[in-house]
Every structure is written in structure tokens, then in C-alpha cells.
Amino acid sequence: MDQERLLRELTEFLRIPSVSTLPTHNKDCRAAAEWVGAELRRLGCHDVEFLGSETHPVVSGKGPDVPGAPTLIIYGHYDVQPPDPLGEWTNPPFEPAIRDGKIYARGSADDKGQVFCLLKAIAALPRPPVNFRFLIEGEEEFGSTVLFDLLKREPQRVRADAVLVADMSYVAPEWPAVYTTLRGLCYAEITVRTSKTDLHSGEYGGAAPNAHEELCRLLSRLKSEDGKINIPGFYGPVKRPSKAELAAWKKLPFNEKDFLRKRVQAKALVGLKKYSVLERLWALPTFEIHGILGGFTGEGAKTVIPAEATVKVSMRLVPNQKLAAVERQLAAAVKRLAPKFVTATVRFLHGADPAQIEVDHPAFQLLGQAFKEVTGRATVPARAGGSIPVVPALASGGAPVILTGIGLPDDRLHAPNEKLDLKQLWDGIEVFGRFYELLGGAGRM
Numbered sequence: 001m002d003q004e005r006l007l008r009e010l011t012e013f014l015r016i017p018s019v020s021t022l023p024t025h026n027k028d029c030r031a032a033a034e035w036v037g038a039e040l041r042r043l044g045c046h047d048v049e050f051l052g053s054e055t056h057p058v059v060s061g062k063g064p065d066v067p068g069a070p071t072l073i074i075y076g077h078y079d080v081q082p083p084d085p086l087g088e089w090t091n092p093p094f095e096p097a098i099r100d101g102k103i104y105a106r107g108s109a110d111d112k113g114q115v116f117c118l119l120k121a122i123a124a125l126p127r128p129p130v131n132f133r134f135l136i137e138g139e140e141e142f143g144s145t146v147l148f149d150l151l152k153r154e155p156q157r158v159r160a161d162a163v164l165v166a167d168m169s170y171v172a173p174e175w176p177a178v179y180t181t182l183r184g185l186c187y188a189e190i191t192v193r194t195s196k197t198d199l200h201s202g203e204y205g206g207a208a209p210n211a212h213e214e215l216c217r218l219l220s221r222l223k224s225e226d227g228k229i230n231i232p233g234f235y236g237p238v239k240r241p242s243k244a245e246l247a248a249w250k251k252l253p254f255n256e257k258d259f260l261r262k263r264v265q266a267k268a269l270v271g272l273k274k275y276s277v278l279e280r281l282w283a284l285p286t287f288e289i290h291g292i293l294g295g296f297t298g299e300g301a302k303t304v305i306p307a308e309a310t311v312k313v314s315m316r317l318v319p320n321q322k323l324a325a326v327e328r329q330l331a332a333a334v335k336r337l338a339p340k341f342v343t344a345t346v347r348f349l350h351g352a353d354p355a356q357i358e359v360d361h362p363a364f365q366l367l368g369q370a371f372k373e374v375t376g377r378a379t380v381p382a383r384a385g386g387s388i389p390v391v392p393a394l395a396s397g398g399a400p401v402i403l404t405g406i407g408l409p410d411d412r413l414h415a416p417n418e419k420l421d422l423k424q425l426w427d428g429i430e431v432f433g434r435f436y437e438l439l440g441g442a443g444r445m
């Protein structure tokens with residue numbers, strides 16, 4: 001493997017600041033799509049297309065025809081999360097730097113580094129062993145609307161023998177995994193308005209209502225200190241994992257103290273204490289506050305009673321919860337819990353249903369075998385706390401969706417100093433190459 005050349009090429013891809021949520025980066029998103037398109041052409045793809053959007057297209061391509069071999073769809077995304085807070089990065093997020101065998105940059109693990117790995121694994125083979133189809137999107141961090149619309153219009157695009165999604169990580173160092181569930185997501189903005197305009201806190205303070213105060217009270221009613229979410233009906237469909245699954249989790253190298261000390265890097269863990277940390281992370285829904293807007297947040301002092309306050313929140317959903325139902329439940333709870341003199345409104349930004357995946361299809365065995373041959377350990381089934389909204393749509397053609405990845409749990413996705421261990425990348429290129437060969441050898445499924 002010419003590691004030097006590969007690192008140069010990966011660096012080029014990571015340099016493109018393809019932040020899909022910020023319109024100022026539309027050109028960069030398109031540039032990242034072009035980068036992927038050029039790679040696909042180099043792999044011998046015919047029909048490389050940019051579909052559904054000028055700025056955030058789905059890059060689609062068909063690998064060379066391999067008669068009689070299975071068809072494998074490769075999914076990934078070239079967009080990335082915003083890099084802020086910039087001050088916390090050791091190197092600038094779009095100027096990749098290598099330290100201690102790791103490459104640090106926004107997108108290194110989520111998901112450009114992994115897309116790179118899947119594509120270079122093909123390039124490293126003497127000839128393609130399967131019929132590759134590519135769907136590399138540019139809106140994963142922004143709701144996947146373009147890809148959703150595309151698959152609705154053209155459902156045949158997910159007809160295949162298997163779909164490979166490498167947007168995940170090992171469950172622990174040296175423990176590759178395939179994922180059996182993904183949490184869904186319900187992202188909302190809640191706004192409370194308490195008066196027509198902002199008011200002077202000397203003239204009105206003590207008698208006028210304060211939007212931030214009412215918002216804080218509302219939030220503390222929605223989720224209590226012990227971590228319980230007080231939205232009527234919310235926990236109704238949530239099922240506890242089976243005894244066998246809980247027992248399997250106990251065998252994973254997961255230590256709550258290490259998790260707190262090394263990964264969370266806080267003084268305590270929170271949440272529903274009667275459940276294990278893994279159960280809280282994988283099998284229970286969440287309610288998180290992401291930011292509060294309104295009032296005065298500039299430098300210095302300004303004595304204002306804010307008339308309006310907005311909070312951005314999201315809930316991660318677990319199997320059997322439904323996005324549409326949770327939206328209704330949240331809207332009803334806000335209405336019920338806000339005092340009568342407050343106008344409270346809820347706006348939903350984006351979301352996804354949770355996904356559940358059976359991992360008994362033979363393709364999962366072959367991936368496990370490839371990992372075992374290259375890294376010494378086969379994949380273990382695990383659950384994921386995160387969301388990939390488009391997974392149910394990718395599964396809609398009936399092909400098994402293999403959720404796996406080469407990242408590590410401490411890659412700091414969506415956070416400052418995101419990284420990818422280079423050993424994971426080099427191993428990954430070998431693993432996926434081997435998987436493609438095994439799949440080709442197995443024939444149509």
C-alpha cells in the first residue's frame with residue numbers, strides 16, 4: 001500500500017470544508033461531491049451522476065459489470081458537521097494534521113475517512129469482484145432530504161444483494177462491530193414569548209414575566225433531574241433489550257468508570273441510574289438541550305427582561321418509537337406544561353425513525369470473516385446511539401443493510417479534534433477489500 005500517496009489524497013478530501021448545514025459552504029459541498037465523482041471515475045465507474053441538488057448532490061455511480069456476481073451498494077456521506085468551537089482545535093479543522101499515528105480533521109472519521117477507506121479498498125484489488133453501486137450523499141448531517149427524495153422517485157436504486165454503510169465505529173479498540181439498531185432523532189426548536197417587546201429590568205423587573213425564566217422552567221418540567229423525560233406517552237413503545245442481549249453486552253470490554261474518565265471527561269454520569277450506561281446509551285431515548293437563544297448575550301451588561309427565548313432540543317428515539325408520534329407528544333407536552341400567560345410554539349427541524357436490523361444474512365458472516373482474517377477478531381453485534389436517518393430507506397429494496405465502520409469510540413465525532421487512527425484506516429482498506437472478494441466468491445444471494 002502506498003501510504004504516503006493515500007494520505008496525500010485523504011488530506012485533499014479533508015481540506016474541503018463541506019459543512020452541509022451552512023449555506024456559505026454550498027460551493028465546498030459541491031467541491032467534495034466532485035472529489036467523490038472523480039474517485040468513482042478512477043475506479044472505472046460508468047454513469048457517474050450528480051443527482052437531486054446542485055449544491056448537495058447524491059453522487060451515484062456504477063462500477064464495471066461483473067456478470068453473475070452480487071450487487072453491493074456502497075453508502076457514505078461527504079458532508080461534515082460545523083467545526084466550531086474553533087478555539088478548541090489543536091490544528092485548524094480543515095488543515096489535517098498527523099500526530100501519533102492519527103489524522104486530525106473535521107470529517108476524518110465521520111465520514112470522509114471511511115468513504116475513502118471503502119473506495120481505496122476497491123482500488124487496491126486487481127479487479128472488482130462484485131457489481132458496485134455507489135450512493136454517496138452530501139446531506140447526512142442535515143436530514144438527507146435529497147437522498148430521501150431520490151429514493152422515493154427511484155426506488156430501484158436500492159435494489160441489490162447488500163448495502164454497506166461504513167459510518168460507524170468499533171465498539172471498543174480491537175472490537176469491530178455490526179450494529180443491530182440505530183436511534184432515531186426528533187429535532188425541534190421551542191420558543192416562548194412572554195411580552196410584546198423586551199423590557200427594562202429596573203422599570204418592570206419584579207412584575208413582568210421573563211421569557212428565559214419561563215423557558216428554563218418549562219425545560220425542567222420536560223426532563224427531571226433524575227433523567228426522566230416527562231412527555232406523556234414518550235416511553236410507551238420502548239422495549240427493554242432481551243436478557244440474552246443484555247448478557248452479551250456484559251461481555252463487551254466496556255467499563256463505566258473508563259467511559260466517564262477517558263471519554264466523557266466529566267465528574268459524573270447522569271441519567272436513569274437504574275439502567276446500565278450501555279442501556280442508557282443504546283436502548284433508551286434521550287432529551288438534550290443544544291442551545292438557548294434570546295435576550296442579551298453580548299459583552300458587558302445590559303439589563304433587559306427578554307420577551308422571547310428559543311431553545312434547540314433533540315430527542316434520540318429507540319426501536320418502536322415513531323418520529324411522527326413523538327412530534328405530537330412533544331407539542332402536546334409543551335402546550336400543557338407552559339403557563340397560560342406564555343405563548344409557546346414548537347417547530348420541528350428534522351428527524352428520523354429509529355432503525356432495527358437483523359444481522360443473520362450471510363453477508364454479515366462474510367464481513368465478520370474479513371475482519372477476523374485481517375484484525376484477528378470477527379465483528380460483534382452491538383447497538384448504536386447515533387442516527388443515520390436514511391437507513392430505513394436504504395433497506396426498502398429488501399437488501400440487508402450492513403452497518404459497520406473503522407472508527408474508534410474516542411474519535412470525537414461532531415466535536416473539536418475529530419480524528420481517525422491510521423492503523424484503523426490501513427486495516428479497513430484490507431478488511432473491506434477482503435469482504436468484497438468474499439462476497440464476490442459467494443455469488444448472488
Ligand SMILES: [Zn+2]
Pocket residue numbers: 077110111140167
Ligand atoms: Zn456520519
